[in-house]
Amino acid sequence: MQEADIVIVGGGSAGCVLAARLSEDPALKVVLVEAGLPSRNPWLRIPIGYFKTVGHPQHDWRFETDPEPEMAQRRLPWPRGRGPGGSSLINGMLYLRGHRADYDQWAALGNPGWDWDSVRPYFDRSQPAADGPLWVSQLPRDVLSDAFIAAAAQAGIAPTADFNGGDNSGAGYFRMTTRRGRRMDTGRAFLAPALGRPNLTVLSGAQATRVRFAGRRATGVEYLREGQAGVVSARHEVILSAGAIQSPQLLQLSGVGPADLLGRFGIPVVAPLEGVGRNLQDHLQVRPSYRCTGVETLNDIAHSPWRSAREFVRYVATRGGALNGGVYRAGAFFSAGDEAVGWPDAQIHFGLVSFERPHQPPHPFPGVTLSACLLRPHSRGEIALRSADPLAPPSIRPRYLSHEADRTLAVQLVRKMREIAAAPPLARYLAQEHEPGHALASDAQLLDWVRRRGGSIFHPVGTCAMGPAADDDAVVDARLRVHGLQGLRVVDGSVMPRLVSGNTNAPIIMIAERASDLVRQDLAA
Numbered sequence: 001m002q003e004a005d006i007v008i009v010g011g012g013s014a015g016c017v018l019a020a021r022l023s024e025d026p027a028l029k030v031v032l033v034e035a036g037l038p039s040r041n042p043w044l045r046i047p048i049g050y051f052k053t054v055g056h057p058q059h060d061w062r063f064e065t066d067p068e069p070e071m072a073q074r075r076l077p078w079p080r081g082r083g084p085g086g087s088s089l090i091n092g093m094l095y096l097r098g099h100r101a102d103y104d105q106w107a108a109l110g111n112p113g114w115d116w117d118s119v120r121p122y123f124d125r126s127q128p129a130a131d132g133p134l135w136v137s138q139l140p141r142d143v144l145s146d147a148f149i150a151a152a153a154q155a156g157i158a159p160t161a162d163f164n165g166g167d168n169s170g171a172g173y174f175r176m177t178t179r180r181g182r183r184m185d186t187g188r189a190f191l192a193p194a195l196g197r198p199n200l201t202v203l204s205g206a207q208a209t210r211v212r213f214a215g216r217r218a219t220g221v222e223y224l225r226e227g228q229a230g231v232v233s234a235r236h237e238v239i240l241s242a243g244a245i246q247s248p249q250l251l252q253l254s255g256v257g258p259a260d261l262l263g264r265f266g267i268p269v270v271a272p273l274e275g276v277g278r279n280l281q282d283h284l285q286v287r288p289s290y291r292c293t294g295v296e297t298l299n300d301i302a303h304s305p306w307r308s309a310r311e312f313v314r315y316v317a318t319r320g321g322a323l324n325g326g327v328y329r330a331g332a333f334f335s336a337g338d339e340a341v342g343w344p345d346a347q348i349h350f351g352l353v354s355f356e357r358p359h360q361p362p363h364p365f366p367g368v369t370l371s372a373c374l375l376r377p378h379s380r381g382e383i384a385l386r387s388a389d390p391l392a393p394p395s396i397r398p399r400y401l402s403h404e405a406d407r408t409l410a411v412q413l414v415r416k417m418r419e420i421a422a423a424p425p426l427a428r429y430l431a432q433e434h435e436p437g438h439a440l441a442s443d444a445q446l447l448d449w450v451r452r453r454g455g456s457i458f459h460p461v462g463t464c465a466m467g468p469a470a471d472d473d474a475v476v477d478a479r480l481r482v483h484g485l486q487g488l489r490v491v492d493g494s495v496m497p498r499l500v501s502g503n504t505n506a507p508i509i510m511i512a513e514r515a516s517d518l519v520r521q522d523l524a525a
Contacts, residue, residue: 050326182319258277277382289369345375379406381399407450
């Protein structure tokens with residue numbers, strides 16, 4: 001039995017930020033419970049290294065969905081990072097804040113203090129200009145990405161120099177969470193500098209199995225570590241930062257969730273919150289790919305021993321070259337559907353690689369991918385226990401394309417990407433559309449292709465949604481406290497009531513930055 005003031009479950013993007021920020025107060029004892037172990041795998045530091053770490057059982061939980069009815073009954077992979085840093089260990093490192101309207105919508109849904117003007121300082125606080133530890137780097141230009149940006153302009157998407165100012169509309173280069181050619185995951189950026197503090201303890205290799213309660217107050221966390229059961233009690237708060245899959249799973253295992261679901265597994269109900277696990281949202285991506293001509297792509301490097309050796313030497317000598325960058329260097333945000341909404345509903349990640357399946361070897365020919373996301377899907381899914389065994393993965397049912405508007409937008413995105421690919425600045429480098437191929441032309445054919453070949457870009461959120469108690473889907477209030485309980489918060493991507501219009505890592509870090517202030521304020525009250 002250990003005791004702390006604050007017990008944080010999950011050392012991912014949010015948990016590392018919370019542990020670092022809360023332990024800045026020497027009077028506050030903090031324990032971080034993390035299922036993964038620290039690793040010296042060098043591919044965790046090399047920016048392009050996620051080709052080696054995604055799918056690796058030491059670094060990836062390797063979740064997969066249930067068979068998806070609207071996606072040809074396929075089970076889709078859902079990588080989630082394992083170890084200090086969580087998914088920031090294995091993600092694409094893109095630093096994107098989303099659109100100001102995303103956060104203004106959160107506030108309009110009954111969450112004061114989460115509008116753009118209120119959250120922007122918390123984005124800023126993480127970065128070196130505000131003495132924060134999270135470095136964000138500019139990407140060097142390359143011929144193909146320049147061509148994509150010029151082609152997007154000819155297709156009606158104007159160039160932009162910065163996606164992070166509040167209006168992310170336009171086409172341009174992304175920024176990445178790297179520093180001097182190395183990945184800046186939250187474990188390295190936030191947690192590592194705090195590890196020497198005597199008031200911070202990290203229990204790595206410890207998987208949380210249940211939140212303990214005394215009545216309706218959370219009093220601690222049970223965990224398994226090397227096959228042995230342990231408990232860490234919390235004098236003030238338990239904070240779940242286990243992510244959009246495992247935070248709702250842990251609540252359900254602990255008796256917080258839909259009463260019917262808990263009853264099926266004989267779990268005593270502590271709080272019958274119907275929203276736990278519901279409201280699941282994710283970015284579905286559709287990925288037309290193209291054979292290239294007259295230019296080198298990552299495909300060529302991957303299949304050539306001498307090119308691979310050249311890039312390795314370049315990286316070791318200068319921290320530059322192909323290893324010092326992600327697959328997606330440039331992209332675009334635009335409206336493909338209802339432009340009256342006022343902010344982009346689609347995003348393109350322009351990839352300097354092509355492949356049959358994500359995280360599998362590239363095609364044996366030069367290729368690029370125009371990967372488009374449905375930014376604000378109407379479809380909703382759920383996370384639910386499939387067993388009372390805390391070590392068993394839950395049921396993951398995203399229900400992609402279950403809403404007609406998403407099916408319509410998916411087809412529109414294929415057509416938009418074909419328009420960009422046909423524009424002269426990019427077309428000069430493209431020899432052929434590899435997928436879906438121009439033989440597929442009708443809406444029905446393209447939708448069928450999306451169902452067979454579309455997949456996740458791994459941005460699940462919403463399963464412990466923030467909102468007023470009167471909202472049936474709401475799990476936490478605007479201060480991220482679980483409704484109807486004391487001493488229990490959720491701080492991670494699961495609290496997003498609506499998915500942001502962009503990649504999710506930067507917003508999750510922002511949520512944790514703001515949550516650290518909320519916790520301090522409530523402790524002082």
